[in-house]
Amino acid sequence: MSGPRLYTVEEVTHQAYDIFLELAPNNLSEKDVEDFNEFREDLGFIEEDEPDEQWHDFVALEIEPESFVQVLVGLEFENDDVLFAKILISRDKDAPFCHILWKESE
Template sequence: MSGPRLFTVEEATHQAYDIFLELAPNNLSDKDVEEFNLHREELGFIEEDEPDEQWQDFVALEIEPEHFIQVLVGLEFDNEDVLFAKILISRDKDAPFCHILWKESE
């Protein structure tokens, strides 16, 4: 029996970013959305990595590092980075899953 069919890290990262763009207006303040849209071309970043331990506090499933990636979306300013979303997304084509931790409103 073969293992799960997985999206590439790049495919899953693109999916996570698309979901971020779709849901950001409902989950971020108008000010944050405006700031992100204004600066994303020159200062925006999308980083993918293995999921960190924090996710176990938020999701009730076993996070296998080869089946999930963590994607960070934000802006990189000279003095500080602003993280708008931390996304956990499944790479398993047959078990879609996505959970987003949004930036708190100020």
């Protein structure tokens, strides 16, 4: 028997970004959405990495680094980065999972 069927990191990063775009208007302030839309082409970033320890406070899952990816979506300004969403997404094609920590409204 083989292991789980996994999406590539690139595939789940694209999925996470699509989910971010779909849900952002309901989870970010109007100003944050406007800022992101205005500046994303020049200053936007999407970074993927291994999930950090913070997720243990939010999800009751065993987070195995080979099965999950953490994706950060934000804007990179000269003086300060703005992180709009921190996303935990599963690479397992048979066990979809996504959890998003949204930027708090100011």
